[in-house]
Amino acid sequence: DQQVKQNSPSLSVQEGRISILNCDYTNSMFDYFLWYKKYPAEGPTFLISISSIKDKNEDGRFTVFLNKSAKHLSLHIVPSQPGDSAVYFCAAGLGNSGYALNFGKGTSLLVTP
Amino acid sequence: DARVTQTPRHKVTEMGQEVTMRCQPILGHNTVFWYRQTMMQGLELLAYFRNRAPLDDSGMPKDRFSAEMPDATLATLKIQPSEPRDSAVYFCASGLPRDYGYTFGSGTRLTVV
Numbered sequence: 001d002q003q004v005k006q007n008s009p010s011l012s013v014q015e016g017r018i019s020i021l022n023c024d025y026t027n028s029m030f031d032y033f034l035w036y037k038k039y040p041a042e043g044p045t046f047l048i049s050i051s052s053i054k055d056k057n058e059d060g061r062f063t064v065f066l067n068k069s070a071k072h073l074s075l076h077i078v079p080s081q082p083g084d085s086a087v088y089f090c091a092a093g094l095g096n097s098g099y100a101l102n103f104g105k106g107t108s109l110l111v112t113p
Numbered sequence: 114d115a116r117v118t119q120t121p122r123h124k125v126t127e128m129g130q131e132v133t134m135r136c137q138p139i140l141g142h143n144t145v146f147w148y149r150q151t152m153m154q155g156l157e158l159l160a161y162f163r164n165r166a167p168l169d170d171s172g173m174p175k176d177r178f179s180a181e182m183p184d185a186t187l188a189t190l191k192i193q194p195s196e197p198r199d200s201a202v203y204f205c206a207s208g209l210p211r212d213y214g215y216t217f218g219s220g221t222r223l224t225v226v
Contacts, residue, residue, distance in 0.1 A: 002155075032213050043117070043204050043217030044156070089156060093213050100146065100169065101213060105155030 006104035019077040023090030030092040117218035131193040136205030
């Protein structure tokens with residue numbers, strides 16, 4: 001049963017505009033949330049994270065928002081660049097589960113010039 | 114840059130054959146994960162180890178899959194016998210205690226014909 005869901009398989013955004021990637025989860029016990037970025041023929045790379053005690057975390061052009069009551073998180077990329085084109089995976093973890101992550105199926109972002 | 118090394122990068126095998134995938138975690142990382150990526154399921158956790166001891170392998174089909182860490186520098190994932198439905202990209206990742214942002218290898222793309 002998928003505990004982390006990314007309902008948009010793909011997203012296309014123009015360069016310079018904002019990209020918003022969404023993620024929903026079902027397990028209210030998750031205490032840590034992350035976004036990973038994946039290019040073709042490479043492994044996922046860690047992008048940004050947020051713990052359940054916060055509602056926002058920012059790192060340069062990337063901001064993750066967490067809405068615990070709605071069990072929803074989102075990744076904002078501003079401004080979007082062509083090099084951001086990749087598959088983005090949302091992930092969630094439980095500290096008492098050995099820090100293993102549950103991943104969504106991913107959203108493919110295409111940033112067009 | 115420290116990296117997780119997976120071999121082979123690609124493997125094509127016939128149904129019924131044994132397949133062994135290898136992973137060299139980053140030196141000093143004592144937690145090792147095996148994930149499988151398919152179009153239908155996204156990234157699924159198969160098994161993970163801490164200090165070479167298996168913590169959870171509930172994601173693996175037990176009758177045909179096995180995962181081991183013979184030593185701290187090598188993790189293996191074996192499929193015997195392989196089936197076409199095992200075709201996927203298998204990722205290994207390693208990390209430190211209390212670290213969710215672990216590092217993935219580039220994956221082994223397995224095709225079973």
